[in-house]
Amino acid sequence: MPEFFNVLPPDEARALLFDYLTSQLPAESIPTVEALGRITAVSPRAPHPLPNFRRSTMDGYAVKASDTFGASDTLPAFLQVVGEVPMGAAAEVELQTGQAAIVHTGGMIPDTADAVVQIEHTQTIGEYGAEYAASSEPFEIEVLRPVAVGQNVLQPGEDVAEGAEILPAGHRLRPQDIGGLLALGLTEISVTRQPRVAILATGDEVIEPTAMPGPGQIRDINSYTVSGQVIEAGGIPIRYGIIPDDIEAMRQAARRALAECDMLVMSAGSSVSVRDVTVDVLNELGQPGVLLHGVATRPGKPTIVGVVEGKPLLGLPGNPVSAMIQFDMFGTPAIYHLQGLQRPPRRGLVWATLTQNIASESGREDYVPARLSDGPKGLQATPVFGKSNLIYTLVNADGLLKVPLNKGGLLAGEMVEVKLF
Numbered sequence: 001m002p003e004f005f006n007v008l009p010p011d012e013a014r015a016l017l018f019d020y021l022t023s024q025l026p027a028e029s030i031p032t033v034e035a036l037g038r039i040t041a042v043s044p045r046a047p048h049p050l051p052n053f054r055r056s057t058m059d060g061y062a063v064k065a066s067d068t069f070g071a072s073d074t075l076p077a078f079l080q081v082v083g084e085v086p087m088g089a090a091a092e093v094e095l096q097t098g099q100a101a102i103v104h105t106g107g108m109i110p111d112t113a114d115a116v117v118q119i120e121h122t123q124t125i126g127e128y129g130a131e132y133a134a135s136s137e138p139f140e141i142e143v144l145r146p147v148a149v150g151q152n153v154l155q156p157g158e159d160v161a162e163g164a165e166i167l168p169a170g171h172r173l174r175p176q177d178i179g180g181l182l183a184l185g186l187t188e189i190s191v192t193r194q195p196r197v198a199i200l201a202t203g204d205e206v207i208e209p210t211a212m213p214g215p216g217q218i219r220d221i222n223s224y225t226v227s228g229q230v231i232e233a234g235g236i237p238i239r240y241g242i243i244p245d246d247i248e249a250m251r252q253a254a255r256r257a258l259a260e261c262d263m264l265v266m267s268a269g270s271s272v273s274v275r276d277v278t279v280d281v282l283n284e285l286g287q288p289g290v291l292l293h294g295v296a297t298r299p300g301k302p303t304i305v306g307v308v309e310g311k312p313l314l315g316l317p318g319n320p321v322s323a324m325i326q327f328d329m330f331g332t333p334a335i336y337h338l339q340g341l342q343r344p345p346r347r348g349l350v351w352a353t354l355t356q357n358i359a360s361e362s363g364r365e366d367y368v369p370a371r372l373s374d375g376p377k378g379l380q381a382t383p384v385f386g387k388s389n390l391i392y393t394l395v396n397a398d399g400l401l402k403v404p405l406n407k408g409g410l411l412a413g414e415m416v417e418v419k420l421f
Contacts, residue, residue: 007294010329013305016291017330022310024340025193025262032181037234038191039339040171046164046184049157050392054109057387058152061100061122061141062091062113068146076142078125085109100141109153116152121145159390160184167395170342172234174421176394183391192339195235197331198257199223200266201242202250202278203318208242222267222316222323229327233335235263250281258285262311262338265331266304268318278315282306285313300326312338346372346398346420352381354416358401360409369397370418381418397421 008016027041056062063079071077083093084102091108093101103109103116125140160166166184167177173189181189201220209219220242227237238261243253250266258264264285266278283289286308293315295303300322304315312334316323336344352372360366369384381401386393399420403410410416 020307041190050160056103058118060118062109065115115147170340195338196261197263198261233332235335352379358410360403362408366403367400370401372398
């Protein structure tokens with residue numbers, strides 16, 4: 001049997017493949033609500049600040065912060081409530097010194113207010129209290145905690161500034177990204193077209209999964225496992241059926257599949273033998289053709305990697321385990337590359353080194369958005385601090401960092417668990 005030629009380690013083999021690949025497929029515009037998992041083709045920018053008005057983060061009272069300075073349980077500040085800001089409406093109440101207005105979470109606060117006292121830190125005097133909406137009479141409250149200027153208030157542009165880059169090009173869209181785009185009214189998004197991946201099964205012994213195998217026959221597994229891997233990577237699998245061990249039939253099927261798709265995968269026929277002619281078929285499709293036949297891995301050594309006019313070619317071993325491993329090693333990165341994905345997604349739960357302290361309270365589990373990066377000693381987790389109603393706190397994170405139930409915070413340098421989005 002002839003020797004394998006041009007055997008390379010996986011990293012070198014991938015680098016060789018990427019040197020010949022088309023940089024990115026064309027862009028298309030689709031509804032943002034349908035863009036989950038797609039890859040951005042451009043960097044969208046914010047058409048206006050978010051939020052675009054000052055709004056409360058609490059149910060409570062809009063106040064002048066200076067009117068609350070020094071307030072406490074034993075020496076409260078007394079304020080007169082002179083109005084309410086309805087949800088979804090402009091704040092038309094004007095506050096004078098010593099006055100307050102009822103506000104609700106997410107509602108606008110008056111121009112003459114600069115802070116919000118949460119309702120839990122107040123108590124009413126008289127008969128009205130929270131039922132002010134049904135009454136036109138002012139009433140008084142006691143403020144039991146002071147607030148600073150800007151406390152419990154979202155400022156215009158605090159989440160996103162007008163004109164700011166929202167997401168980079170080559171970013172895989174997640175649920176929080178969809179929400180962030182829609183919060184800015186961006187109902188259409190430019191994404192890279194999904195690669196169409198042709199899948200050919202070869203071999204006289206291979207039959208459809210619906211058929212009952214006869215002596216020496218096996219059901220086609222690889223076409224369907226690889227199809228699932230294609231979908232997970234963001235591609236569209238196109239199965240061209242089972243091709244017999246006939247070189248002319250293989251040539252015709254391979255030419256048609258490559259002409260109609262952005263990538264070609266042939267399953268089985270990659271071993272070096274008289275009957276396995278996949279290398280010859282792929283080499284005849286165009287330039288540069290087969291780049292290597294053999295990867296320094298186990299399982300899956302006889303994998304074929306090639307490119308024709310910027311389109312990747314893969315010849316996978318017939319062994320289902322080898323086929324899946326090698327597709328994950330070469331096919332998935334190739335699909336990401338064709339879509340312009342800048343950073344392949346990490347999956348599952350990971351452990352990382354915390355880069356800075358996190359304060360917490362014992363007796364509760366805290367989940368802190370975190371961004372992951374590669375450090376000198378492995379994965380690092382950097383907290384992304386922000387208020388819970390700012391969607392871009394999640395947009396700018398890779399996952400949620402867990403502070404355990406009975407930990408009074410975490411220290412930089414500790415190993416932490418991060419649940420990836």
